[in-house]
Amino acid sequence: MPRAGRPTRAERPLSQRTREELLVLAKALKVVGRSLLTKAQLVRAIERKWPKAAAGSYRYTPMYPKPHSAPPSGVALSGTASTSPARKSGLPLGLARPSLRSGHRARSASASPVEGHPRAGSRSASTDDPFTDTLPERYGQTRLILQARDPHWVHAYWELSGAAERRADGGRARLRVYELSEPQFSPQTIRRWFDVTLTPEARDWFIEVGQPAAWWCVELGILDPEGFVPLVRSNLVETPADRPSDEFEEGWPRLADALAAQMAGSVCSSGASAAWLRGAKPRK
Amino acid sequence: MTPRGSLCFVLHGHLPYIRHPEHPDFLEERWFFEAVTETYLPLLDRLTTMADEGVPFRLTISISPTLGAMLGDPLLQERYLSHLDHLQALAEREGRRTAGDAAFQPAAEHYRQQMARCRWLFAERFRGDLLGAFRRLAERGCVELMTCAATHGFLPLMAVTPAAIAAQVEVGCQAFEQAFGWRPAGLWLPECGYHPAVEPALKASGVQYTFVERHGLLYGRPRPAYGVYAPVRNPTGTVVFGRDPETTRQVWSARDGYPGDPWYREFYRDIGFELPLGHLGSAMHPDGFRTATGFKYYRITGETDDKQPYEPARAAAQAEAHAGNFVFNRERQVEHLAGALGGPPLIVSPYDAELFGHWWYEGPHWLELVLRKLAAHPTVGLTTPSEYLRRGPRLQTVAPCLSSWGWKGYNEMWLQGANTWIYPHLHHASQRMSALVRAHPSADGLRRRALTQALRELLMAQASDWAFIMATGTAVDYACMRTRQHLARFLQLDRQITRGTLDARFVAECETRTPCFPWLDYRAHG
Numbered sequence: 001m002p003r004a005g006r007p008t009r010a011e012r013p014l015s016q017r018t019r020e021e022l023l024v025l026a027k028a029l030k031v032v033g034r035s036l037l038t039k040a041q042l043v044r045a046i047e048r049k050w051p052k053a054a055a056g057s058y059r060y061t062p063m064y065p066k067p068h069s070a071p072p073s074g075v076a077l078s079g080t081a082s083t084s085p086a087r088k089s090g091l092p093l094g095l096a097r098p099s100l101r102s103g104h105r106a107r108s109a110s111a112s113p114v115e116g117h118p119r120a121g122s123r124s125a126s127t128d129d130p131f132t133d134t135l136p137e138r139y140g141q142t143r144l145i146l147q148a149r150d151p152h153w154v155h156a157y158w159e160l161s162g163a164a165e166r167r168a169d170g171g172r173a174r175l176r177v178y179e180l181s182e183p184q185f186s187p188q189t190i191r192r193w194f195d196v197t198l199t200p201e202a203r204d205w206f207i208e209v210g211q212p213a214a215w216w217c218v219e220l221g222i223l224d225p226e227g228f229v230p231l232v233r234s235n236l237v238e239t240p241a242d243r244p245s246d247e248f249e250e251g252w253p254r255l256a257d258a259l260a261a262q263m264a265g266s267v268c269s270s271g272a273s274a275a276w277l278r279g280a281k282p283r284k
Numbered sequence: 285m286t287p288r289g290s291l292c293f294v295l296h297g298h299l300p301y302i303r304h305p306e307h308p309d310f311l312e313e314r315w316f317f318e319a320v321t322e323t324y325l326p327l328l329d330r331l332t333t334m335a336d337e338g339v340p341f342r343l344t345i346s347i348s349p350t351l352g353a354m355l356g357d358p359l360l361q362e363r364y365l366s367h368l369d370h371l372q373a374l375a376e377r378e379g380r381r382t383a384g385d386a387a388f389q390p391a392a393e394h395y396r397q398q399m400a401r402c403r404w405l406f407a408e409r410f411r412g413d414l415l416g417a418f419r420r421l422a423e424r425g426c427v428e429l430m431t432c433a434a435t436h437g438f439l440p441l442m443a444v445t446p447a448a449i450a451a452q453v454e455v456g457c458q459a460f461e462q463a464f465g466w467r468p469a470g471l472w473l474p475e476c477g478y479h480p481a482v483e484p485a486l487k488a489s490g491v492q493y494t495f496v497e498r499h500g501l502l503y504g505r506p507r508p509a510y511g512v513y514a515p516v517r518n519p520t521g522t523v524v525f526g527r528d529p530e531t532t533r534q535v536w537s538a539r540d541g542y543p544g545d546p547w548y549r550e551f552y553r554d555i556g557f558e559l560p561l562g563h564l565g566s567a568m569h570p571d572g573f574r575t576a577t578g579f580k581y582y583r584i585t586g587e588t589d590d591k592q593p594y595e596p597a598r599a600a601a602q603a604e605a606h607a608g609n610f611v612f613n614r615e616r617q618v619e620h621l622a623g624a625l626g627g628p629p630l631i632v633s634p635y636d637a638e639l640f641g642h643w644w645y646e647g648p649h650w651l652e653l654v655l656r657k658l659a660a661h662p663t664v665g666l667t668t669p670s671e672y673l674r675r676g677p678r679l680q681t682v683a684p685c686l687s688s689w690g691w692k693g694y695n696e697m698w699l700q701g702a703n704t705w706i707y708p709h710l711h712h713a714s715q716r717m718s719a720l721v722r723a724h725p726s727a728d729g730l731r732r733r734a735l736t737q738a739l740r741e742l743l744m745a746q747a748s749d750w751a752f753i754m755a756t757g758t759a760v761d762y763a764c765m766r767t768r769q770h771l772a773r774f775l776q777l778d779r780q781i782t783r784g785t786l787d788a789r790f791v792a793e794c795e796t797r798t799p800c801f802p803w804l805d806y807r808a809h810g
Contacts, residue, residue, distance in 0.1 A: 131793075133768040136775070139712050145444055147707070148686060150694035157708055204704050213685075235444055238480075240686035240694060241503035252509035252680050259624055263502055263511040265529040 014043045146234040151212030151242035157204035164231040171222030173198045180215040212242040287665030289618030294634035298348035300749035317367045323641035326648040328417045341655040342666040346472035348432040349459030361412045372399045374567040387593040391581045394596040428668035430470035431460035437746035438698045440479035445714035451809035453485040476689035483520040493523035500687030501526030513629035516682040531633040543644035547602040553582040603646040607653035614664045703751040735806040738777040745770035
């Protein structure tokens with residue numbers, strides 16, 4: 001019986017795939033107007049979206065492959081709302097690699113993280129598993145969780161229930177993103193804020209905050225005639241620094257900028273983990 | 285003469301917990317077998333030999349608790365030997381197939397000998413007890429062992445559930461104590477993932493030191509006086525060592541590093557994908573699909589598909605040249621840094637253990653040569669974290685920043701479109717675990733077993749490997765299945781405990797399927 005890690009059809013060139021398969025890919029890559037495209041147009045559109053690093057031969061990047069990173073985009077700063085999901089920067093990573101079909105399921109799950117869970121068990125070793133591996137779509141809570149991704153981006157996910165859910169129903173949901181001067185949320189600590197307009201089915205969002213070494217808090221709310229009505233507030237997160245601190249300590253040598261830069265090199269060339277390397281194995 | 289600077293080599297050994305007694309031949313278990321054959325046996329072979337010869341080398345090794353659990357697992361040990369049987373039989377067939385073939389016969393003979401040596405090492409020399417082999421090296425003072433978080437959970441993405449971080453750290457320390465007999469001084473943060481939220485957990489578990497990627501330290505506050513070339517204390521007093529970028533690049537990089545040398549073995553050409561299935565026989569998966577055998581007959585050659593035959597002796601000579609080059613570069617680096625920083629630098633060079641042998645086939649040979657050269661070197665001394673700290677260096681207090689050694693250096697590898705779906709479940713489960721522990725502070729009997737199993741399932745679901753594999757897009761099915769199964773079992777146990785409807789058969793079945801850490805105490809999760 002086939003199990004995880006088996007060679008899949010994913011390595012076939014795009015031109016040899018059916019239009020249905022290409023549509024699945026195009027959906028994952030958020031190709032706009034995909035249903036109207038011919039097969040050849042789909043191939044071209046996918047190739048444009050498909051990051052070079054991933055589409056090229058993964059075989060020659062064993063040590064630390066650098067998956068493509070799309071330039072951050074999608075969410076404008078300072079009050080300009082955007083409906084373009086910013087999460088696409090992380091999206092296309094696995095698409096050029098094997099296990100495409102399941103990979104796609106995993107990714108489509110990100111658009112609505114709780115509904116579209118990859119049901120891996122069905123073609124894996126768990127077919128004889130008497131245990132369920134079904135996870136609930138929701139936990140009946142109201143919560144908004146914020147996590148830092150890197151110096152410039154944070155990720156929020158949420159669940160609304162009860163009164164908050166009824167309130168949000170049909171409303172124009174948005175995230176209000178606050179930069180704070182210290183790790184405490186109060187009118188005095190808010191340095192600035194901006195809004196992100198959400199798509200109706202969204203349950204999570206990547207937000208480009210664009211400011212390293214700063215504190216952030218997010219509120220999920222709706223816009224009604226009175227203005228912004230917050231329904232739930234997140235925890236606080238700090239985006240990490242992206243350069244050496246300008247704070248020095250007395251009594252210690254001052255590490256010169258040039259020397260620090262020499263030590264920093266390029267952050268991207270860090271190591272990878274054994275698991276990644278496992279994942280990079282070719283399957284002929 | 286006192287060396288002008290020190291080098292601290294760190295190997296981080298980890299595999300996710302993969303053990304499927306319900307299947308006679310489970311594909312993903314082969315990851316473990318490959319690692320034993322290609323990395324852990326060759327390393328232990330060489331390190332033990334050097335120790336026997338009295339070479340005064342120093343090496344720091346972290347063994348993740350899940351890897352430790354698998355190394356000590358009788359079922360996996362037995363399966364490893366039967367895996368070796370298949371490979372040895374294949375080696376004999378390959379000897380006959382390549383007889384008289386000047387191009388491939390040397391490589392085939394090399395693997396025949398390697399498989400025979402693996403069997404001797406595993407069955408005779410170490411008697412299946414590789415953890416014991418590591419422990420003896422530590423007792424002789426050559427190797428410093430340290431632990432890792434319980435199941436290699438990526439701690440920065442547990443910052444909203446500090447109890448989960450505390451459990452990963454504390455169970456990691458307990459696992460080490462169970463395996464080796466003493467509390468560990470050091471803990472390797474999975475994926476080098478640092479977040480200020482790990483600080484209280486490290487302190488509470490008595491971890492004396494850990495490591496961060498270079499920018500974790502270099503971008504810390506205040507700016508560290510010696511950059512990554514001296515450890516610091518974090519705000520809660522744990523010593524933090526920073527990773528040196530230069531030795532990282534030289535050894536790690538596929539493009540600029542040693543492992544990409546044309547004479548070295550090409551990883552991606554394996555007879556398991558090239559020869560007829562009938563010839564490969566029992567070395568393949570019984571369901572009839574191809575897997576890697578570890579028999580690889582080509583060298584990297586260059587950026588070409590026209591690969592040349594692998595010549596083991598020529599590759600070994602190249603490893604020797606690279607070892608000499610590495611030592612030479614360290615002399616220059618130490619001299620430069622000693623001048624620029626006004627003091628003896630400490631160069632910390634951590635690597636994935638599996639780089640040596642599994643990925644870079646000649647890596648163990650190279651490492652042995654480097655360790656031998658540096659063991660009595662006038663300029664560059666070898667040290668371990670504890671040995672370095674025993675000298676009582678003055679340490680600056682610096683708050684390291686969120687960082688990892690993963691792609692782009694922060695959290696993105698584990699937090700992107702493919703894997704964001706796991707976090708609502710993981711965070712919820714951790715909150716539920718806290719509630720369960722509060723509600724049942726001193727359970728016994730079946731309820732205690734159920735609570736312990738709930739924590740076990742939660743820890744398993746947290747392994748960074750699953751999120752990582754989802755992001756890379758290979759073996760995604762397996763990673764998703766494991767995440768879902770462990771979470772679903774956790775939720776089921778949670779329901780049964782909360783409602784008082786415990787099903788003894790269900791609890792027992794979960795225990796049978798995931799028996800990792802049999803000594804686990806559910807109260808490790810606050």
